[in-house]
Amino acid sequence: QVQLVESGGGLVQPGGSLRLSCAASGRIFSINNMGWYRQAPGKQRELVARITSGGSTNYANSVKGRFTISGDNAKKMVYLQMNDLKPEDTAVYYCNYLVFRDYWGQGTQVTVSS
Numbered sequence: 001q002v003q004l005v006e007s008g009g010g011l012v013q014p015g016g017s018l019r020l021s022c023a024a025s026g027r028i029f030s031i032n033n034m035g036w037y038r039q040a041p042g043k044q045r046e047l048v049a050r051i052t053s054g055g056s057t058n059y060a061n062s063v064k065g066r067f068t069i070s071g072d073n074a075k076k077m078v079y080l081q082m083n084d085l086k087p088e089d090t091a092v093y094y095c096n097y098l099v100f101r102d103y104w105g106q107g108t109q110v111t112v113s114s
Helices: none
Strands: 002-007 010-012 018-026 034-039 046-051 057-059 067-072 077-082 091-099 101-104 108-112
Touching: 002 091, 002 101, 018 034, 018 091, 018 108, 034 067, 034 077, 046 067, 046 077, 057 067
Parallel strands: 010 108
Antiparallel strands: 002 018, 018 077, 034 046, 034 091, 046 057, 067 077, 091 101, 091 108
């Protein structure tokens, strides 16, 4: 079993920053294949950023240059540093682990509003 717990969401003004954290436990072999998705009201869940099986990183075009995914393998933690936040970044952000199947956290709300 795999458990993912997100934290760090909240309300922030446009242009502000937030850092999301995902604590992983259970049968996690490494932080590779972990990532962040988001789902805004009325929209499909979409990929934000992930660490590939090879350890490289991928980002959605909409967040490139503003968001950074990182992790600590020893602590089984994955982070998403979000800078220059925009109202369109408002969504529930989910931590994901993909090995044979998708595992999801419960999500953390990020609201960007003045």
